[in-house]
Structure formats: structure tokens, C-alpha cells
Amino acid sequence: DVKVTQSSRYLVKRTGEKVFLECVQDMDHENMFWYRQDPGLGLRLIYFSYDVKMKEKGDIPEGYSVSREKKERFSLILESASTNQTSMYLCASKILHTEAFFGQGTRLTVV
Amino acid sequence: QQQVKQSPQSLIVQKGGISIINCAYENTAFDYFPWYQQFPGKGPALLIAIRPDVSEKKEGRFTISFNKSAKQFSLHIMDSQPGDSATYFCAASKRTGNQFYFGTGTSLTVIP
Numbered sequence: 001d002v003k004v005t006q007s008s009r010y011l012v013k014r015t016g017e018k019v020f021l022e023c024v025q026d027m028d029h030e031n032m033f034w035y036r037q038d039p040g041l042g043l044r045l046i047y048f049s050y051d052v053k054m055k056e057k058g059d060i061p062e063g064y065s066v067s068r069e070k071k072e073r074f075s076l077i078l079e080s081a082s083t084n085q086t087s088m089y090l091c092a093s094k095i096l097h098t099e100a101f102f103g104q105g106t107r108l109t110v111v
Numbered sequence: 112q113q114q115v116k117q118s119p120q121s122l123i124v125q126k127g128g129i130s131i132i133n134c135a136y137e138n139t140a141f142d143y144f145p146w147y148q149q150f151p152g153k154g155p156a157l158l159i160a161i162r163p164d165v166s167e168k169k170e171g172r173f174t175i176s177f178n179k180s181a182k183q184f185s186l187h188i189m190d191s192q193p194g195d196s197a198t199y200f201c202a203a204s205k206r207t208g209n210q211f212y213f214g215t216g217t218s219l220t221v222i223p
Contacts, residue, residue, distance in 0.1 A: 004154070031209045040120065042200060042215035043155070050209050058210070090154055097204075099145055100211055102154030 003027070006091050006103035013110050019078040021106050023091030030095055032074035033058075034066065037088040037105070049074055081110045114138060115203050117214025124221050130188040132217045134201035137182065141203040145211070146175065146186050149198045158199070159186070191221045 007022035035043040045058030047066040094100040145160035174187040201214040
């Protein structure tokens with residue numbers, strides 16, 4: 001069965017902390033994505049990666065960076081967390097021309 | 112700019128009724144149109160998808176209607192059930208691209 005696993009369901013971090021969100025997929029997919037989900041705004045793409053060490057900015061990359069050192073793992077980094085980054089973060093993976101598979105999400109609260 | 116526009120934002124339907132959610136797009140390069148269903152506390156999961164070579168696709172109680180000339184597609188849920196209460200996202204992607212463009216989501220509540 002297809003699986004995208006996010007390391008944490010819930011996280012509470014302090015303003016200014018460096019935050020790492022981890023995502024692992026077991027499907028050998030080339031493409032991996034990080035979205036944030038906010039009420040009324042839907043899913044907004046932060047970054048995506050189409051291969052190891054390759055990355056592309058999405059619609060809202062400011063304040064975030066990513067790392068993909070291995071094909072199965074895609075990390076989202078908040079360099080200095082701020083309260084406006086409180087959100088639900090969703091990781092997804094896919095191969096070209098097919099559906100995306102999502103993780104269960106990480107609800108991040110920055111206080 | 113929102114590449115895929117979705118309406119309504121929320122929808123309340125009686126059990127047994129028909130739920131209809133609409134989406135519109137501008138980019139004619141889009142050629143894959145999935146609908147995702149998301150329950151509270153879960154990630155979105157693919158519900159049904161269509162490619163523009165057909166005008167309709169049906170899977171059980173769920174139907175996608177696709178109007179290529181109008182650049183619109185819609186999800187119809189027949190005989191809606193309380194278990195269908197969820198958030199629904201439409202999306203679009205290009206054959207030559209990797210990413211999906213999502214609508215803003217519709218929160219569906221089916222009341223018994």
C-alpha cells in the first residue's frame with residue numbers, strides 16, 4: 001500500500017526557532033511537494049522537488065527552505081519560525097501524469 | 112493568481128440529496144483534473160479524476176462532468192450521505208508539468 005509519512009502530527013514551536021518537518025515516501029516517486037493548508041485559501045504550494053537535490057519554488061516559498069538528499073525523503077525547514085507560519089503542512093509525492101499521494105499532515109503552531 | 116477557481120466555499124445538503132461543486136480554469140494546457148476528498152485530521156485522498164477526452168466519468172455515487180469549451184468541471188455526489196461530509200478539492204495539472212494547481216476547497220456537510 002502506498003505510503004507518505006510525515007514525522008509529526010502536531011508540533012508547537014516558539015517564535016524564532018528553526019523547525020524541521022520531515023516527509024518520507026515508500027513509492028520511489030520522483031516528485032515530492034510541500035503544501036500549507038489554511039481555511040479559505042486551500043492548498044498552497046511552498047516548494048517541490050523533481051529529483052534528489054533538485055528543488056523548485058512554489059507559490060509561497062518565503063520563509064521556507066527544503067532539502068532532498070535522498071529520493072524518499074523531503075524536508076521542509078522554517079529557518080526562523082513566525083506566528084504567521086502557524087498552519088497545517090501537507091507533504092505529497094507523485095510520478096508524472098498520475099495522482100498525488102498525501103501524508104496525514106502536520107499541524108504546526110508557532111507561539 | 113488562482114489557477115483553479117472553486118465554488119461554493121461551503122455546502123450543506125440533506126441526506127439523500129445531490130451535492131454539486133464547481134471548478135473553472137483558464138490554462139488550456141491542463142489535461143488532468145482530479146478531485147480530492149479530505150476528512151478532518153487526514154491528508155487529502157484521490158476521489159475521482161478525469162482527462163479532457165471524455166465529458167463525464169462516474170464511479171459509484173460520484174460523477175465528474177467536464178465541459179472543455181467552457182473550461183469548467185464539476186463534482187456531483189448523488190444520494191449524499193453523512194459519511195460524505197468532508198472538504199473537497201478540485202485540481203488541475205499539465206501533461207508536461209509536475210505540480211497540481213488546487214482549488215480553494217469546499218466544506219460539505221450532509222445532515223441526516
